[in-house]
Amino acid sequence: VYKATYHGATVAVKQVKKCSKNRLASRQSFWAELNAARLDHKNVVRIVAASTCAPGNQDSLGTIIMEYVGNSTLDHVIYGSGCITAKRKADQLNIAQCLGYSCDIMAGLVFLHSHLIVHLDLKPANIFITEQNVCKIGDFGCSQKLANSASEPQLCQQGGTYTHRAPELL
Template sequence: MPSPIPVERFLPRDLSPSIDLRPCSSPLELSRYKSGDGAPSAAARPPRRLPPRLAWYSIDWEQVRVLEPLGSGGFGSVYRATYRGQTVALKKVKRSSKNRLASRQSFWAELNAARLCHPHVIRVLAASASCPGDTGSPGTIIMEYAGSCTLHRRIYGRSPPLGKHCCLRYARHITDGLRFLHRGGVVHLDLKPANVLLAPGDLCKIGDFGCSQMLREHDGEACNTQLRHLGGTYTHRAPELLRGEPVTAKGDIYSFAVTLWQMVTRELPYTGDRQC
């Protein structure tokens, strides 16, 4: 199924040329879960396909093996799985009953990271505009598996507070990832501790690109100005974005500053006494 928003608005024009698309014909193999447990089932369904520009990126469903659920939320469900023998994270995007367009926009926004490869950015490996057994899902995304520990859990969990050197190291990881994204013309727009994973080796990796947008080269503003009001977390969103002003990379810098403040203080933003 084609995106309701032209994919060219999210992805660069220099993607690889069109090749034959592989339909979603093979069911996921579930090792522990039945269809009633919330994992993707094996029910047959007509195939939906990615646009021709993303043909090289299509999921080979015969190589997918779902192992266990990792979490779920308003965005959908994430599972630990294997793909071509490699441990991966599989995200099934959830259709919003209130706003179907927002669900599809979130799916296509995730693919802004499709062409990106950096040590501090979660890599997207493959995607499909379908999900076996779920005709309502806007799509499925296979990503690099970086474990299940987030920076949010590290800050507010039972672990000792982050020391100065640890905060500086994590901050450097995040800024390196942001610099790479911005140079690649991508603005994240939902940077926060919950969207930063701690991978083996104590490496921070930026993930969850469901709110991201592409930036125009000539002025550094978002390509699609109609989406400036969507998504994000208000506690980490820059004031100018809350006012509806154009999206720029500066919004991510504000979100990083809030994240750094959380690492240092171990407090949640905007939880102080309300002032009348």
């Protein structure tokens, strides 16, 4: 993921690479990322544009341009890694921050689910924290768009990160 400027705004640009081992999985991941396209919610990373054209780069399936939310994640805050190690090393998350982050994440999930999108890889590394201290759900590479809410429960292909799966999926 690269930081760039698009029509005067700072954005994040993600090049989705072709995986030589599993081309189908690469393609599915690219299209899954676009499940969040056209959605607008303060707790979901917004997709600005996408393209399957990759001039001069045969290695890419496509490009996704997203709003830039910074490079801080909940993973960094919890485990003290990355860009905010020095800034928050001495700070522990207090109860108010935990509640605020939890409410942001839940609001994002309620919104996604109301649009029949299931993330399927929700983990601290996929929760971005803006400079305004707002959590945004990102990385929709494992997500699925359900057919409709009235239908029978649907079996989803198991995906996501093994260490962050619900116990009933193990």
